[in-house]
Amino acid sequence: MFVDKAGELIADVMTMNRSLATIPSASAILDTSNYTFQAISYGKDAAGFQYHAHEVLSPSSDGIIKVISYGSNSFSGYQSSSTASALEFEYKLLPQAINPTDTRLELKSTIPAYSSGVIDLGQYLNVAMHPTLSAFSHLIGGFAPASGSNFKVYNQSSSLIFSASIQSFYNSYNMMDCSGFLKFFAGALSEHQTAYNFNESLPTFPFLTAFSAGAFRTTGSNFPNDVDLKWLLTLGDAASLNLFGGIYQIGLWCLDIKEMLKDGYYPPYNFNTLNTNRKYRLFAKKTFSKDLLYYASNSAFKSLFIDGGFSNNNGIVLKWKIRFV
């Protein structure tokens, strides 16, 4: 669903003062790139920030992602749905109902169980890139450091049933800031087009290289009826999000130019992982009633964790088609 803020952005474009074009220091505000899609984010139900890998806080300094599987003892992995069904009297897994007035993915507090210094942004954070919270990324989530992170899955009797390590593709290539915003590739449209058109089914497809620049937008064969967006979630990042409760929401964001100008930030608004000069405005969100990472098969589920989820030819390619006509 497109939210009201999307219409507000278009109204901003329609009413931007023409006289700015004659002021050299201000003309950069009129650059079209300031008004298009700039970031993707992931979310889940607000209550989920108290469960899953957020739940086991001790020991807090071991750097290990720890999660209790409430499902079958024989299951060698973690399914967020089993947590919800085991705790159904206190915890439902569904995110909030979508509303046009939404300005973030989840309106209720998304402060996790480990809350010290954590900002409530309504979505998964990426504190592995945060200057002071990175030591607690295994508790806050939602992504592993570039150097990797160990994780352990316990059953309800506290017996270890599965352990391995995962790496974050997003953090290895500095594609996502500490607030959890995955950037769009900043290249020209033709470069977006080239990258978008790679055939990801080819076994030799250089997955990581192609997608390490960020998300792509394209004007495919059905343009201007459609604009297509495409990005990669490697198995390592998928595994991490799985341990922290899965994906129930995806947000599409533009820059909030007016807010940034009000706060004294002027173009160019370059991306950096500390998110020091960008404010985002929600443009659209998609909510799922079932975890996007849910697998019915145990073996398929375990494949999320192969090679730390960093295998060259493994990943989930997400495509989002925006229809304009």
Add this chain to the structure above:
Amino acid sequence: MILNLMESLDIKGHLVITKVYKSGNEEVIFDDHNIIVSGMGVALAHLFALSGSDSILDYQIDRFQVGVSGGTALEVSSTNQLSGALSSFAEYGLDGDIYQASAYQILNNSIVSVAKYYGIIPQQNITRIDANTVRYTIVLDENSCNDVSRGGQNKPLNEVGLFVKNIKNNVIDAPILVAYRHFDDIRKTSDFSLVFRWSINF
């Protein structure tokens, strides 16, 4: 995942046409919704794909046309031009206050390199009503668009359209129709001004 922007955002508009006489008396002669045509989606697709002009000024609704051959059959989203737009600076009025421009036009996503004539909407007549609504005020003053004729016959005004400036960044502006409305015949004379107050809710 597929999201339809035009349906989901439900972009819509409302048009009020008023006669304003020299005495100051006003008469509302039209008050109804308008048709947002497919050109709006085309313009926004170019904006969000970064596929056209690199200045957002080229994606603004900054001009209009009035015409004499409108009809209800044109009140559909596929309409991409007025049926009988005024076709010269003289028809818009050489002694009037309308700032005019000639430019090309986009039809079916292609630039048609034939001069068309437009009235420009001054910046001060573009007003933000609320967070999502913009009002465009078009004034055909007493000396503008009077006594338009075709084939020696006087032709009343009966259609109006809003245009986005130049999404394809063409050297000569190539506007695209984004909103259209047919209205009952109005024979414009020097006795009154005609004011269009057009609100678009994005």
